[in-house]
Amino acid sequence: MLSLLPETAPFSVDQRAWLNGFFAGLLGLEQSSAAPALPETAAEEDIDQPWHDPAMSLEERMKLAEGKPVKWQMMAAMAQLDCGQCGYLCQTYAAELASGAEKNAARCVPGGKPTTKMLKLLLEKSPPPASQTPASAGIAGQNAMETGYSAGVSSENTSNPSRDHPAAAKLLSVAPLHTGESDKPVNHIALSLENTGITYRPGDSLGVWPTNNPDEVELILSILKTRGSKSVNLNGVVMNARDALTRRVNLREPAAPLFTLMAEHAQLEFEATRLAKLAEDDDRVAEYGIHDVFDVLVKFRSSRPPIGPFLNALTPLQPRLYSIASSLAAHPGEVHLTVGLVRYDLNGRGYHGVASNFFAEHLQAGRRVPVYIQPSHGFQLPADAAKPVIMVGPGTGIAPFRAFLEERAAVAAGGKNWLFFGAQHEASDFLYREELENFRSNGALSKLTIAFSRDQSQKIYVQHRMLEHAAEIWSWLAEGAYFYVCGDAKRMAADVDAALKEIAVEQGGMDAAAAIAFVRQLAKEGRYCRDVY
Numbered sequence: 001m002l003s004l005l006p007e008t009a010p011f012s013v014d015q016r017a018w019l020n021g022f023f024a025g026l027l028g029l030e031q032s033s034a035a036p037a038l039p040e041t042a043a044e045e046d047i048d049q050p051w052h053d054p055a056m057s058l059e060e061r062m063k064l065a066e067g068k069p070v071k072w073q074m075m076a077a078m079a080q081l082d083c084g085q086c087g088y089l090c091q092t093y094a095a096e097l098a099s100g101a102e103k104n105a106a107r108c109v110p111g112g113k114p115t116t117k118m119l120k121l122l123l124e125k126s127p128p129p130a131s132q133t134p135a136s137a138g139i140a141g142q143n144a145m146e147t148g149y150s151a152g153v154s155s156e157n158t159s160n161p162s163r164d165h166p167a168a169a170k171l172l173s174v175a176p177l178h179t180g181e182s183d184k185p186v187n188h189i190a191l192s193l194e195n196t197g198i199t200y201r202p203g204d205s206l207g208v209w210p211t212n213n214p215d216e217v218e219l220i221l222s223i224l225k226t227r228g229s230k231s232v233n234l235n236g237v238v239m240n241a242r243d244a245l246t247r248r249v250n251l252r253e254p255a256a257p258l259f260t261l262m263a264e265h266a267q268l269e270f271e272a273t274r275l276a277k278l279a280e281d282d283d284r285v286a287e288y289g290i291h292d293v294f295d296v297l298v299k300f301r302s303s304r305p306p307i308g309p310f311l312n313a314l315t316p317l318q319p320r321l322y323s324i325a326s327s328l329a330a331h332p333g334e335v336h337l338t339v340g341l342v343r344y345d346l347n348g349r350g351y352h353g354v355a356s357n358f359f360a361e362h363l364q365a366g367r368r369v370p371v372y373i374q375p376s377h378g379f380q381l382p383a384d385a386a387k388p389v390i391m392v393g394p395g396t397g398i399a400p401f402r403a404f405l406e407e408r409a410a411v412a413a414g415g416k417n418w419l420f421f422g423a424q425h426e427a428s429d430f431l432y433r434e435e436l437e438n439f440r441s442n443g444a445l446s447k448l449t450i451a452f453s454r455d456q457s458q459k460i461y462v463q464h465r466m467l468e469h470a471a472e473i474w475s476w477l478a479e480g481a482y483f484y485v486c487g488d489a490k491r492m493a494a495d496v497d498a499a500l501k502e503i504a505v506e507q508g509g510m511d512a513a514a515a516i517a518f519v520r521q522l523a524k525e526g527r528y529c530r531d532v533y
Helices: 013-027 059-066 070-077 092-097 112-125 140-150 216-221 243-249 255-267 269-280 282-288 291-297 307-312 353-360 395-410 433-441 460-467 470-478 491-507 512-524
Strands: 166-176 186-192 206-210 229-234 236-241 320-323 334-340 343-346 349-352 368-375 389-392 415-424 446-451 482-487 528-532
Touching: 059 512, 070 112, 092 368, 112 349, 166 353, 186 282, 186 528, 206 334, 216 243, 216 291, 216 433, 229 243, 243 307, 243 334, 255 269, 255 291, 255 307, 255 415, 307 433, 320 395, 334 395, 349 353, 389 395, 389 460, 389 470, 395 415, 395 433, 395 482, 415 433, 415 460, 433 446, 446 460, 460 491, 470 491, 482 491, 491 512, 491 528, 512 528
Parallel strands: 389 415, 389 482, 415 446, 482 528
Antiparallel strands: 166 186, 166 368, 186 334, 206 320, 206 368, 229 236, 343 349
8 A cells, every 4th residue: 555644644553554545545546456447338327416415505406416417407406315205215216207207296305395396397397208107196105194004993014014005003102302391302202013024224214104183184174164074086096085184185385286276266356366476486485474284274264175176286295204213122123213393383373293293192102103114325333343433413313323322232342332412401402311321331332422502601512522522533533433423414414514524634634625535435435424304
């Protein structure tokens, strides 16, 4: 191996050897007879995808994809999480939309309305081939509810549960992880996998098909003067109106088709005009104090469309993905989740998250919920159990790292484990505190570094703690440590990424460009892994 660092560089022998290898590989200075040259016509899938970064804004991603074939522009429009909620990865979902094999442009849950609008715009500009077999928008996901969900009645599970054919798992318990009053309440959810055929690895996610708030469903039925038992045809599937509102449609994000329908049935001219404007630009909903479908009915009281067209103007309900917070080695036949409760008040009305409150308020212990496993893509423990592991998981981002620690303890992994955990207040928000302290006392957790942002006048976050421990983090990386991040993509993960590059500059003596290349190389080696949302 060529020596690219001077002997006087301030590194240990191990660090110098590792860095020499890194830079040699980066600069192409090491020869390898095992890697054949790529043919001149490399696969299109091998092109550089600089937009595939969940920390980037939609505008940044679309700019990077300018001039590319439409399927790559569609990929850039997605949330870049490869989370699987849509039933695909970002790249494969884009390819299916571009080819016409997939008709539903509203399946990217993390991307939300901005992604859906951009995908529809791209489809209008570059329509897919007409020869493709049509698919009913949302039918696959909706049929999952038929096969997988039965409230209180055992449903026959499939031998290979999936997004479109989930298994019915039984709720064991819901327990608060926060203490006392918390601005960010969090629940620990335990589900039984008995007779489901489901197995998983630490790092995987659990897909959950929730149901809408039953009180909200009854209010909508009352407003539309419709019996819950009324038969409706929703995208070619016949069911009753209550089931459709409860299990099939998204009541959180009203979109242009609903506003168009409401405008057609408005009895007051000024309401029809406003609804028509919203149909043209549904990004303006907040200007009218609209945050969900119920708000639309309350704000525009002269419009009461028939229940059938109303349901068909709504987007399909989509599953939610949660990082699994348990190891089967520690909890045979169970899967655990760490679920933050979404609740907020606006203009005198309370709003609740669909899935988090489904578990907290509407699903009783012993009842069943349709679930499936979404395997992780590159977010697993090292194959070599002797490798060190650094985990950064504030808030509910701690979920997969609880699973990692349980698994490493169960198999007596020899590698060191270091967890960075952060939240607002130590007294109320120290999730899994007792378990983490037990892991630390028995040696399963080598280091626990905490950051509680609101417990002092100056806010302190996990990235600040990283910089305080820069030298030791650099030493662990030189030993071959794997670096994991779980949590918010736009803020926390981006800040952690910046801190990691700053550590490379400070501890590795690199300039900014080399630090960026260093972090990219860690990712290519599978040693920098992110489960972000």
